Amino acid sequence: MTAVLEVKDLHAAVDGKEILKGVNLTIRQGEVHALMGPNGSGKSTLGYVIAGHPHYEVLEGDILFNGESILDLSPDERAKLGIFLAFQYPVAIPGVSFANFLRAAVSSVRGYRDRIREEMERTGQFKEVGSELIPMREFRKELMDTMDRFNVDRSFARRYLNDGFSGGEKKRGEVLQMAMLKPKIAILDESDSGLDIDALRVVADGINKLVADGMGALLITHYQRILNYVKPDQVSVFYNGQVVLTGGPEVAEMLEEKGYGWIEEHLEELQSEKIAS
Amino acid sequence: MTTKTMIKQTISVAAVKAISDRYDEPEWLRQARLAAWENFVAMPWPTYKEETWRRTRLTGFHLEDFELPQTEVATFDDRQHLPEDLREALDKIDSAGALILQDGQVVYYEFDDSLARKGVIFTDIRSAIRTHEELIKVHLAALTPADENKFAALHYALWINGAFLFMPKHLTVDKPFQVLVLQSAGVANFHHTLLVGEENSEAVIVEDFIGSRQGMSDSVSEVFTKQAARMHYLRLQNLDESAWNFSTQRASAGRDALYRQLQASWGSKLSKVWIDLELEEPGGHGELLGLYFPQDHQHIDHHTNQNHRVPRCTSDLLFKGALDDHARSVYQGLIRVWPGAQKTDAYQKNDNLILSDHARADSIPGLEIEADDVRCTHGATSAKVPEEYIFYLMARGLSRRTAVRMIVQGFFEEVLNRVPVPGVRDKLEAEIAHRVGIE
Ligand SMILES: Nc1ncnc2c1ncn2[C@@H]1O[C@H](COP(=O)(O)OP(=O)(O)O)[C@@H](O)[C@H]1O
Ligand SMILES: [Mg+2]
Numbered sequence: 001m002t003a004v005l006e007v008k009d010l011h012a013a014v015d016g017k018e019i020l021k022g023v024n025l026t027i028r029q030g031e032v033h034a035l036m037g038p039n040g041s042g043k044s045t046l047g048y049v050i051a052g053h054p055h056y057e058v059l060e061g062d063i064l065f066n067g068e069s070i071l072d073l074s075p076d077e078r079a080k081l082g083i084f085l086a087f088q089y090p091v092a093i094p095g096v097s098f099a100n101f102l103r104a105a106v107s108s109v110r111g112y113r114d115r116i117r118e119e120m121e122r123t124g125q126f127k128e129v130g131s132e133l134i135p136m137r138e139f140r141k142e143l144m145d146t147m148d149r150f151n152v153d154r155s156f157a158r159r160y161l162n163d164g165f166s167g168g169e170k171k172r173g174e175v176l177q178m179a180m181l182k183p184k185i186a187i188l189d190e191s192d193s194g195l196d197i198d199a200l201r202v203v204a205d206g207i208n209k210l211v212a213d214g215m216g217a218l219l220i221t222h223y224q225r226i227l228n229y230v231k232p233d234q235v236s237v238f239y240n241g242q243v244v245l246t247g248g249p250e251v252a253e254m255l256e257e258k259g260y261g262w263i264e265e266h267l268e269e270l271q272s273e274k275i276a277s
Numbered sequence: 278m279t280t281k282t283m284i285k286q287t288i289s290v291a292a293v294k295a296i297s298d299r300y301d302e303p304e305w306l307r308q309a310r311l312a313a314w315e316n317f318v319a320m321p322w323p324t325y326k327e328e329t330w331r332r333t334r335l336t337g338f339h340l341e342d343f344e345l346p347q348t349e350v351a352t353f354d355d356r357q358h359l360p361e362d363l364r365e366a367l368d369k370i371d372s373a374g375a376l377i378l379q380d381g382q383v384v385y386y387e388f389d390d391s392l393a394r395k396g397v398i399f400t401d402i403r404s405a406i407r408t409h410e411e412l413i414k415v416h417l418a419a420l421t422p423a424d425e426n427k428f429a430a431l432h433y434a435l436w437i438n439g440a441f442l443f444m445p446k447h448l449t450v451d452k453p454f455q456v457l458v459l460q461s462a463g464v465a466n467f468h469h470t471l472l473v474g475e476e477n478s479e480a481v482i483v484e485d486f487i488g489s490r491q492g493m494s495d496s497v498s499e500v501f502t503k504q505a506a507r508m509h510y511l512r513l514q515n516l517d518e519s520a521w522n523f524s525t526q527r528a529s530a531g532r533d534a535l536y537r538q539l540q541a542s543w544g545s546k547l548s549k550v551w552i553d554l555e556l557e558e559p560g561g562h563g564e565l566l567g568l569y570f571p572q573d574h575q576h577i578d579h580h581t582n583q584n585h586r587v588p589r590c591t592s593d594l595l596f597k598g599a600l601d602d603h604a605r606s607v608y609q610g611l612i613r614v615w616p617g618a619q620k621t622d623a624y625q626k627n628d629n630l631i632l633s634d635h636a637r638a639d640s641i642p643g644l645e646i647e648a649d650d651v652r653c654t655h656g657a658t659s660a661k662v663p664e665e666y667i668f669y670l671m672a673r674g675l676s677r678r679t680a681v682r683m684i685v686q687g688f689f690e691e692v693l694n695r696v697p698v699p700g701v702r703d704k705l706e707a708e709i710a711h712r713v714g715i716e
Contacts, residue, residue, distance in 0.1 A: 051668075051672045052671075052672070053668055054664070054668065055664075074671065074677070075668060075671035075672045076671045076672075076673075076674050076675055076676050076677070078672075079671070079672055079673055079674035080674055084672075084673075085672050087669065087672075090669065091663075091665050091666055091669045093666050093669070093670070093683075093684060093687055094687055094688070094690070094691070095686065095687025095688055095689070095690030095691060096683050096684065096686070096687035096690075100683070101670070101673070101683060104675055104679060104683065105670075105673040105674045105675055108673075108674040108675055108676070108679070109673075109674035113676075160687070160690075161687075177673060181673065181674065
């Protein structure tokens with residue numbers, strides 16, 4: 001079955017201020033949906049709300065994963081369903097190595113933890129610490145292979161999560177995590193920003209590989225640049241907490257040509273068109 | 278009911294004399310005990326008016342509540358015959374020698390003969406008094422005197438035994454020496470640690486404090502790190518959480534010597550620990566690491582002193598603590614640079630991670646500098662686990678609890694990284710994981 005994430009008339013607020021004002025959007029497995037919009041329009045907010053950030057309050061509307069609402073699920077439950085958010089600004093967590101953290105995350109998302117817990121409940125016997133994790137050798141091999149395949153330096157494994165990372169390294173780190181966790185739907189929040197051309201290629205190449213493997217991506221971006229490397233199936237324009245226009249790749253080209261100013265000028269037409277359609 | 282007709286031995290001058298009699302101690306030791314008792318009697322009980330006791334109260338502590346150790350303990354000749362928990366504890370570390378004491382009695386002892394032939398002495402202090410009286414006489418109470426504080430005075434009046442390590446000149450022993458200090462319920466125990474590293478020697482010693490349910494532990498340690506010697510002392514305090522724990526520790530570093538210590542304070546109901554580093558000759562370097570993770574109503578108090586008496590010494594202190602439930606921690610530290618101790622480079626840092634709204638960490642770092650060409654840095658932090666960290670990890674599929682555990686372990690990593698014995702590091706990690714709570 002192809003997984004589908006649907007955002008329906010979503011209104012959300014942070015600290016009492018409404019940021020999302022009725023978002024409608026669909027992301028399908030195996031497809032790339034680009035979301036373009038100016039700074040401050042609420043793109044990151046949308047990513048956070050989909051991932052379940054507790055700070056954001058959903059006022060109205062719904063988010064459906066394969067037809068079922070995920071609004072009551074905690075962030076980890078959403079991750080286990082196969083939803084992934086690549087952060088625009090990944091936080092640095094000192095002392096937590098990529099390898100340790102990813103082993104725990106992979107074990108959780110692939111159900112190792114839940115299986116062990118069920119088994120312990122069923123048999124009434126404790127399992128030793130570590131048995132809730134994917135076996136070390138298997139994990140290491142997969143991690144090394146994934147780092148090689150996604151052009152991430154092997155030294156990442158021992159480094160602390162984003163601690164002292166350059167902007168580019170952080171974005172590569174997000175791609176590495178995504179490649180290990182193999183989500184069905186990923187929201188990539190400005191994974192292209194602040195990258196030089198080489199890093200951009202690596203990140204874009206990673207996204208393409210994962211999409212080819214069947215991942216669906218919401219590619220949030222401020223610039224058209226990454227779309228030269230990752231071909232979107234759909235492009236939506238985001239403005240002031242709403243999707244104001246959705247179409248094919250030509251929308252991105254038009255935007256590149258006319259700029260966000262044009263969107264602002266034609267906002268009323270776009271909105272009435274949407275209502276008409 | 279038991280049929281034992283043992284008289285409950287309580288803390289008194291009679292008990293002091295009785296210990297001396299029982300072990301037929303040399304006169305100098307007997308006199309030292311009695312002098313220490315006089316000190317103890319003369320010194321007032323701490324009040325909060327003293328700076329070191331301002332934040333740690335002894336409410337509910339009564340010396341009369343504790344017995345002096347009486348019972349004979351079972352002894353073992355063979356590691357295989359030890360109770361499983363003790364054997365496992367020893368097996369975790371590949372050691373050059375192991376000593377288990379229970380309430381001052383030797384339960385088990387093993388030591389590599391080839392090291393003895395090279396001049397290493399590793400034994401309990403009681404035995405060392407018989408075999409190497411001069412060495413004990415010269416070093417005992419030479420660093421930490423009996424009038425240091427009221428608890429040190431009590432210690433020197435009533436101590437029965439402890440661990441002794443003597444490293445001869447120019448010898449390095451890679452494997453650690455391991456000591457388990459077991460304490461019975463309700464007992465007042467006075468473990469003494471005496472470590473002597475002669476010129477250019479190197480040794481690692483790991484000491485574990487265990488037990489003491491409803492008891493009291495009043496320990497003193499003295500570590501001599503002589504010229505160019507390297508001593509690594511790891512103290513793991515795993516006492517029962519109903520124990521009262523007082524500990525007076527001092528180490529000296531000679532010319533170009535390196536002294537490294539880790540104090541892991543996990544257990545006890547209340548801990549008051551003084552740790553002093555004496556940099557006595559130029560070129561000495563001292564490193565003091567600390568870990569604590571109090572929970573429930575535990576109260577953990579560390580008071581450190583980095584004493585730079587001479588020029589060109591360096592010291593580096595890092596104490597990290599996580600606090601949960603209603604726990605309380607106190608860290609008080611002083612970097613003291615004496616007149617003339619130029620080119621001192623001293624660092625002191627205390628970080629606290631607060632896991633509960635009811636926990637509280639007090640941190641009072643301090644500098645007292647009487648030289649002008651020095652570099653001294655100190656800092657203290659206290660913070661809750663950032664929600665942004667938790668969300669980031671949860672968005673990757675970790676439960677809230679696992680996320681918090683990872684963050685706490687990461688917080689301690691800076692100290693764990695510097696623990697030189699892998700077996701000890703594993704133990705510390707396991708203790709941290711246990712305290713955060715495994716699902
Ligand atoms: N905690 C907050 N309180 C109030 N407003 C906020 C808060 N966080 C973000 N915002 C506002 O929400 C809007 C959308 O931000 P964001 O989602 O980051 O936009 P984008 O990712 O499109 O640049 C911005 O105007 C920003 O100022
Ligand atoms: Mg943004």
